[in-house]
Amino acid sequence: MNRRWVSALLMMMLFVTVPGQVFGTGPDSTAEKGGKTQKQQGQAPVYQNVSVHDPSIVKDGDTYYVFGSHIEAARSKDLQSWSRFTNGYTTPGNVLYGDLAQNLAGSFAWAGQNDSDSKGGFSVWAPDVFWNPEYVNADGTKGAYMLYYCTSSTYIRSAIGFAVSPKIEGPYQYVDTLVYSGFTEGDAKDKDSVINKKWTNTNIPKLIDAGQLSGASGAWFNADGSFANGTYPNAIDPNLYYDKNGQLWMSYGSWSGGIFVLPVDPKTGKVKYPGKDGKTADGRLVDRYFGTKVAGGYGKSGEGPYVVFDKATGYYYLYMTYGWLGADGGYNMRVFRAKNPDGPYVDAQGLNAVLPGDTDNAPYGNKLMGNYLFARDVGDPGTGIGVGYVSPGHNSVLLDDATGKRFLVFHTRFPQMGEAHEVRVHQMYMNADGWPVVAPYRYAGETLSKVDRQDLIGEYKFINHGKGTTADIQSSVYIRLNKDNTISGDLTGTWKKTGHNEAELVIAGSVYKGVFASGWDPVSERYVMTFTASSREGVAVWGSRLENKTDQALVQDVYNDLSLGDTAKVVSDLTLPAEGARHTAISWKSSDEAVVSASGEVHRPAGGAPVQAVLTATITKGGASLTKSFTVTVLPYQDAKLSAYYGLDGSFADSQGRFAAGTVTGDRIDKSGGSITFAEGRQGQAAKFDGASGIRLPDGLISSNAYSVALWIKPEELTTYTTAFFGAKDGDHWVSLVPRGAVANNTMVWSGSTSWYDGATGLTIPAGEWSHLAFSVENGTLTVYVNGVQKFKGANFPDWFTGTKASFSLGVNWWDPPFKGLIDELRVYDGALTPAQAADLAKNPS
Structure with a gap:
């Protein structure tokens, strides 16, 4: 599964946590601090969380609002407890837009509706909302809530438009589309698109006819006629701001040629195009259509610009985000400042936000926040990580x-x-x-x-x-x-x-x-x-x-908190912490290294009865010390029992007779069509996948947390994220056996996406050759075998299948390119394969 596509899917969904009281010291309570007690500030906060991607904040009266991508928005009275009031892409009856497709048709004519990357849906992103008392409505009255939004079909073909409403919660009525990007010099179309990208299909010809632009610019295009996106912007992420004199501006842009700004006429809501090209006094680009460049460029990361003027300091602050938005993308917030609304914006080192060339942008900008963890160590208060x-x-x-x-x-x-x-x-x-x-x-x-x-x-x-x-x-x-x-x-x-x-x-x-x-x-x-x-x-x-603690108190805290979980039925290595809170030392000894070592390595008997050993932890800080012991019972290996066998020898039947035959799908697990043929396999015939089809296996094929899957595979080509075997409770809880996965292109067992699990093997199976892949799950322990050799073993693998009627397939899922090549001898087991079983399957195809 493509993580980035998963990110996009999840952005379309709202995750609301259960509102909860965070319990702690109240307004009249005290806590130890600096050797004395001190009255605490305020009561424990009450949070209710919402998912609104790319949130833009606005205050209306005594209520705070955030508006975000995928037509999500929420309100709050205190910036702590939020409630959603939108209905996403629902249409007609969209809370913010009414009939979405009809209302925003002017923007969708260029991008964002059932087109290229938005095929099958919509892409309406990153709005900015504010009250504009100067706006002149169609009926001549003044004042409106302005909602500036963007629609997008590819990483460069996008558009920024705006809509207005007398009420902050809408509905908003479309007015105009202001800035287009991704256009070409001649006729051209993107994949899965019927839209002609030629620049004459934007608003530029009308602006030329109206005398607002001096003409089209040849600089907008590369030598091959494509859009010069290393210099010019992607028209997304609009942000409206006032300068100290009351002039309205719009900043916008994402990656591509960087961040640009344009002045805005507050009476019409429309931008004021420069009309002709130029340079700022400090040498930055001024484009006749796109405006003044204030940050980024050369295709480097940088998006979500947000400018505010702070009266207290006299500076304009430009906030933006570097990196990719996914959990693996290193998204992080930066800030620059300027004395003028259109820059130049510089960081604390004096470095200009506009990059000097095709260089790493990490040194530029004050970094406000990136990935971090105030780690909870053993012995610290609370729970979790x-x-x-x-x-x-x-x-x-x-x-x-x-x-x-x-x-x-x-x-x-x-x-x-x-x-x-x-x-x-x-x-x-x-x-x-x-x-x-x-x-x-x-x-x-x-x-x-x-x-x-x-x-x-x-x-x-x-x-x-x-x-x-x-x-x-x-x-x-x-x-x-x-x-x-x-x-x-x-x-x-x-x-x-x-x-x-x-x-x-x-x-x-x-x-x-x-x-x-x-x-x-x-x-x-x-x-x-x-x-x-x-x-x-x-x-x-x-x-x-942290609270003041003596060494003795810290050792006692670690002792009380130290746990190895359930040690009565151990089947995998144990994680033995070597350190607790504030560098409290933890050392370990085993009563029997042949059962479990002092480093937590577990040795399971090949058969017979369970075996036991005692692990003893010595907890030390300064002169304080305590010991704590854990009895560990290690279970012997037991052969897994075959529950389903799809030999794929001319049919999709289960030879065991327990499950129904598989059925052919299209290029997604839930699509009809497709074609699966048969060819010479590892044993008899094998199913031949054409890169556009898959096999849907019976629902409920696996329904426990102790199971194994084994198959032979001969990829014709290796494409990242393509699945060989896939099982899913739903779109957020799935397991995928991937020949070429997300971790260094490793063959791996991958699970997501409410939490990721990477069972990477450290290798990539070759294309054009047969390989045997198998994996076992045993109550949270994942073991992955390649050609009969264990290549990965890890704990805490999620249980998505117990008590469910999960979906299963070969070669396809809901998102990624289908498998192309041969698959043979699919076996599904109740229980975990023993190492001997895994080795035997790789040696003996029959």
Whole structure:
């Protein structure tokens, strides 16, 4: 399954978590802090989460709104509990657009409806909504809510349009399409499209006739007549903003040629095209149609521009997101600033947001936030792995005049949760140099106030966000802010508090400036002291203060929390933690290394009775020490029992007679048509797949959490994500045996997508040759064999099939290119194959 396509699917869906009370210290309670007690700030927050991708924030009266991609939107009174009021792409009767196809037909004529990448549906993305008191409506009245949106069919063929409404929750009526991209010099069409991309099919000819453009520009096209997207923008992600003089502007763009801005006539809502080409005083491109370039270029990542003018600093701030939006894409938020609405925008190093050439963009821009995890170690309060984000981005910003607070609003994915995403709101503060820094924890109603220096002294979990665009998660380390203003622990340096709450840290020669502020830690469920700061290099760092603990108390906490799970029926290696909270050491000894080693390696008997050993942990910190023992019972191997056998020798029948025969599908698991023939196989005949067909197997073929699948396969070609064997509870819970997968092109067992699991084998089977693939699942333990040799073994594999009537297939799923080649001798088992069984299947095809 293509992860990026999964991302797109999930963006179309709304994930709403169960509203819950986050329990913790209340307004009259106290918590140990700095050796004394201190009254905490506010009550425990109540959150209700929604999924709105690319959220754009707007406040209307006392209500906050976020509008996002795929026609999703939600409202809140406190920026903490959100409720959805839209119905996605439903049409007719769309909450925001009424009859969607009819209303936005002017934009869909170019992109976004049943066309190319939007084949079979719509692609309406990244809107921006605001109240415009100057807009002149069709009936002559003034004032309207303006909704600027984009439609898209490919990575460059897109359009930006706008619609208006007297009510913020709509419905909105289409007015015009303003900017087109991806057009060509001559007649041309994209794959799966009937739209002629020639530039004369945009609004450009009308603008030329009206005297608004001097003519078409030859620079828009490459030598072959295609759109010059390395220089010019992809017309998506519109953002409207006012300058300090009240002039309205629109920023827009994604990857391609970068981010551009155009002035907007507030009375008509239409952009003011420059009309002729030029250069800014600092040498940036001004295009007659697309406007002034303010960031990016050369096809580098960078999207979701959002510009705000901050009266307190006198700067315009340009926020944008680097990376790819998927969980594996390293999405991360950046900020630049300028004295003028159209730039030049620079970062804290003075680097221009417009790239100087085809270069890595990671060094450019102050990085606000990337992938991170305040890790919960053994012995820490709470449960789970901690709190953190994956691919946070496409943000908007609210400067709330009523409260004087600044808010960063964005969507994010989460560690170990796949492509599920939700809206998050964090408060922002300005540091001493006039750069925004982001609160480490989501907004809980906190207010920046004066802090006591004594309350700052102590241990912290520390995050350094770095400058890279990477899928790696930055995990917390430990530091201590000491009374003598030194920093010790995993990092060393100095710190100081200035003013009421300003923070300054010096670490490894870099100076970080920010603030100390209270925040709600959802893991420990209490308000804690935090700091957030940024360096001149544009690196953000965060700290979250820990309770004062003695070594004896920490050892006891680790002892109480240390667990190996269910050790009564062990079938796979155990993970033995070597360290607990605050570097508390954990060492292990085994009473019988032949059963389970001190490193957790499990040795299962080939047969007979279960065997036992005792693992003993010694927990040490300073002079404090405790031991804790675990009795481990290891189960012997038992042969898996064949439940279904599809020999594919001229038919799709199950020779065991337990299940119905397979049926031919089209290029998706649920499509009719297709053609499967037979050819010489590994044993007799094999099913021949043509790259456009598959075999639908009976529903419920597997219905437990102990099963095995084995088959012979001879790919004619290897395409990424293409499945050999596929099983799914639904589109979000699936297992796929993939000859060429997402991890370094490895042959692998892959599962998703509410959480990803990569069972990568470390190799890729060859095309044009027979290979035997098998995998077993035994109550959460996944084992993958290639040609009878174990190549992967891991724990915590998801159980998607128990108690379900799941769907199964060969060669196809719901998303990816179908398999092309031969498949033979499909066997499905109850229980896990023993290593001997797996080896025998690879040696003896019959």
